[in-house]
Amino acid sequence: MNNVLISGLGLIGSSLARAIRQRRGDVHVIGFDADRASLDWAAQHLVIDEAAADFAAGATQADFIILAAPVTVIADQLQALSRLQLKPGVIVTDTGSTKRNVLAAAQDLMAGGVTFIGAHPMAGSERSGVKNGRADLFAEAHYFLVNGNGTAEQVLTLRNLLSAAGAYFVELSPEAHDELVGAISHVPHVVAAGLAAAAADSLHGDQTKLGYAAGGFRDTTRIAASDPDLWTAIVMSNRETIAAQLRGFADHIATIQRAIDVGDATAIRTYFATAQAVRKHLDEEED
Structure with a gap:
């Protein structure tokens, strides 16, 4: 069974967690959020399978890492990941609304041999927070993939995981x-x-x-x-x-x-x- 860490359990992260848990029985969803109340709520309401003690603890046991915090936090977390001993073959992605800065922040991680494939689901709501997430938030939406250093096979592997969201994938350059x-x-x-x-x-x-x-x-x-x-x-x-x-x-x-x-x-x-x-x-x- 694959472990998926979702860091950031706001609207986007919690919606992805719901979709993956409901539609992928071969996945164990680990959640992390700096807001302990949000993390506890997600665990209590079965949005996630397990709450990570901290970001590093969740990251080091993950086969997939989805960074779903605000873009400034994503950049910091990518730097933190570059200093951790991650599992071989782990695929790191994000949900950030911009990509040039995220890809720049991922350079050290990729230089260390870790696969990073940037992403951005084009769905949302004026409502925020873990309680407002829903499994169908991304249904028939566009899900942009901005590849950093993933092979074609690794991109397909990530798409297979994220297909639980029900979105349409489009590959773009960071600039586009x-x-x-x-x-x-x-x-x-x-x-x-x-x-x-x-x-x-x-x-x-x-x-x-x-x-x-x-x-x-x-x-x-x-x-x-x-x-x-x-x-x-x-x-x-x-x-x-x-x-x-x-x-x-x-x-x-x-x-x-x-x-x-x-x-x-x-x-x-x-x-x-x-x-x-x-x-x-x-x-x-x-x-």
């Missing part, structure tokens, strides 16, 4: 990954947070008036409810890409601002029509 998620995940989070704050400012901080918001505002700003510590770490780890893409977004806002200022109905309609075409294409891709 970070640019892509910047555009479709990181910048939208920044914009959603800004929209929520701007609405509150427009209403002079009267939170009761926000209660009148209909579905459009609620849908657009839903992700602004996400964990601020997690998103600070994500933005800091991909800040150059996000900054460049935000400048592009600002150009679009400036364009519609000018059109509204002068009452240019044609330009305003073009702005909305372009966005409509993009959104319809996305809907067609999902069908």
Whole structure:
């Protein structure tokens, strides 16, 4: 039976633990979390099979190590792993939202002959924590693989384990990954947070008036409810890409601002029509 250490039992880590335990009977899931209350809850509710006494204890007995903490913690843990005597043939992966920094942090580990295959499941929720995890969180989502030094056989072995999540695997380079998620995940989070704050400012901080918001505002700003510590770490780890893409977004806002200022109905309609075409294409891709 393979031992799988999942370090970080928040939404993503606990959801992976649930999926693997439910669908892979040949796997023993060891959990670790710096928050002892989360770790105890996971053990008591059978999210994991065993709680590790500490990170090193769990890592040294694992055949697979999944690092599911925030990206800054993942980088530190990769450095810690490079100093441990791990099992021969162990495969290390992660769930971090950025990859260039993670691959850089894994260099010492890979130089020591340990296999590292970066990964990022494109699924989540504005709700965080071990109690909000669920086995179907990744069902039919895309699961990016950013290979460090794994052989084709090792990548397949990892995919077989992670197939319990029910996701679709896509292999990308670190650079392509970070640019892509910047555009479709990181910048939208920044914009959603800004929209929520701007609405509150427009209403002079009267939170009761926000209660009148209909579905459009609620849908657009839903992700602004996400964990601020997690998103600070994500933005800091991909800040150059996000900054460049935000400048592009600002150009679009400036364009519609000018059109509204002068009452240019044609330009305003073009702005909305372009966005409509993009959104319809996305809907067609999902069908």
